[in-house]
Amino acid sequence: MSSSDYISRKSRAYFNEVAKYYPILSVSGPRQAGKTSFIREMKPDFDYITFEDPDIRQLFYEDPRSFLEKYDHNAVFDEAQNIPELFSYLQGMVDKDRRPCRFILTGSQNYLMQHNISQSLAGRIGLITLLPLQLGELKDTSYWTDDVYELMHRGFYPGCIVNEIPTSIFYKNYISTILERDISDLIHVSSKRNFRLFIKLCANYAGNMINLTNISNLLNVSATTVSNWLSILESSYIIYFLQPYFQNFEKRIVKTPKLYFYDTGLLCHLLGIKSGDALFHSKHSGHVFENFVITEKYKKAFHNGDEISLYFLRDSNGVEVDVVEEMGDDNIMFQEIKSTSTFNSSLAKNLNKFQSKSLNISKKVIYNGENLKVNDVVYEGWKELV
Incomplete structure (x- = not known):
């Protein structure tokens, strides 16, 4: 470079x-x-x-x-x-x-x-x-595109972007390098094939609560091994976990964390998504977009040296708010993340499902559309993440 x-x-x-x-x-x-x-x-x-x-x-x-x-x-x-x-x-x-x-x-x-x-x-x-490139670092370069699906599919690793390496080549080599050089001392040699399958399974859990028992059964390894492997991926900045927010709500709240990837290009590669257009039509597009938005929030905070407190909220009936962001002084913001570009008031339906007597709650929908405000909900396009 x-x-x-x-x-x-x-x-x-x-x-x-x-x-x-x-x-x-x-x-x-x-x-x-x-x-x-x-x-x-x-x-x-x-x-x-x-x-x-x-x-x-x-x-x-x-x-x-x-x-x-x-x-x-x-x-x-x-x-x-x-x-x-x-x-x-x-x-x-x-x-x-x-x-x-x-x-x-x-x-x-x-x-x-x-x-x-x-x-x-x-x-x-x-x-x-230092995480992969954030939107604000790409915005005024020749590598920027307004097509969010192309951005997400390409991912945000500088070497892949500036050297214009095809994603199929870059991420295949990236995974091999992780296995052979970064974690080879941490897992048994005979486990490498299983570990490669494990990473792909994690991709299918992106944006969801991970089930250790299911993964351990699929790979025929112990739940303890799965937990250790997750820790390795987390410490390698491949994945991270969004913890549940379970304070001050009068409902039974799920307490299992959700899994996300630090880079959507790697995530798309593991999911077998070959292009931005394929991502647009994929059943995974919603979860990849959610992953993209949340990770951008972390990138911006980490690179500025700021503290950020993000959670999600889900009750025992499956009603969920994608992101709960603590804003300080008993103020929190509920955020729904939707990949659609079309406004519909139903995008915000879950934001009204949770009430608190002790917290001040603001509401936002982050999506692929135009900025507007309807009643007490702000609708914000993803470009505002820049």
């Missing part, structure tokens, strides 16, 4: 703010989210050391102290999880000298990165999450 193809990231301001206060920064996120390009944009004068290179790893282990004397500040350590001892050495170094932004850590195996950070660097490290 040439510098002219680079899409600038909204995380710049938050990165600069965090860099004022911590001696070490960690930039985490899914593989190929653009972490390395982002760091090089932010700190072009830093030395860049990748521990993916076996020769570099050998140099470190031959004489760790001399190695770190050479790179005692203004250094980026990529694939840092490959050197677990690095974290303890850095702890000692920054305890003696807490100059801000001495080191930047990143890596593709987030499960191991998080473990090492929590063990050695708590309180010494500023955490930055």
Whole structure:
């Protein structure tokens, strides 16, 4: 990717703010989210050391102290999880000298990165999450399209977009890389075929509550194994969970979380959807659109360094509100997400099914249509997510 193809990231301001206060920064996120390009944009004068290179790893282990004397500040350590001892050495170094932004850590195996950070660097490290591109980063580029189905099908990984790699090729290789390099140490070799099937099963649960028992029966593995595999996908920023909101409502509320994917392009690939047009006609289009909207909310918040509290609401009769967003001071917003482009007041029908005596509730429908307000419900087109 040439510098002219680079899409600038909204995380710049938050990165600069965090860099004022911590001696070490960690930039985490899914593989190929653009972490390395982002760091090089932010700190072009830093030395860049990748521990993916076996020769570099050998140099470190031959004489760790001399190695770190050479790179005692203004250094980026990529694939840092490959050197677990690095974290303890850095702890000692920054305890003696807490100059801000001495080191930047990143890596593709987030499960191991998080473990090492929590063990050695708590309180010494500023955490930055970089997810795939958000709408606001694409809007003023040549890669933008007003066709939301094309956007969702292509997905939001920078390398796929700027290099114009066919999605069938990009996501096939993406999944293989995850299996062979990122999680191979976390699952048994004989489980890899099952794990590939497991990821596809997860795609079919996107936007739904996941049933551990059903998946364990289909794959002939234990529910504990399924739970562990979900944790691996979650720590790798492949999936996330939306928790149920069950406070202050006079109904029996479901307490099982719903599963979503961080990238709709990967989701479409796993579902076998070959194009934006195929997505438009797919039975999965509603859930993919819901996934897209909720993930955009998280991207915008994470990249700005903001807190966001999103939930869903579902009662024992199956009546559901797609998103409950806490707005602060006992204010919440009910949000329904619909892929249709046609206004109909019935889109908001579930927003009136839940009442609370202690909360102030506002109401919104996010859909593929025009902005308007009808009674107490705001109808908002998806482009407002920019």
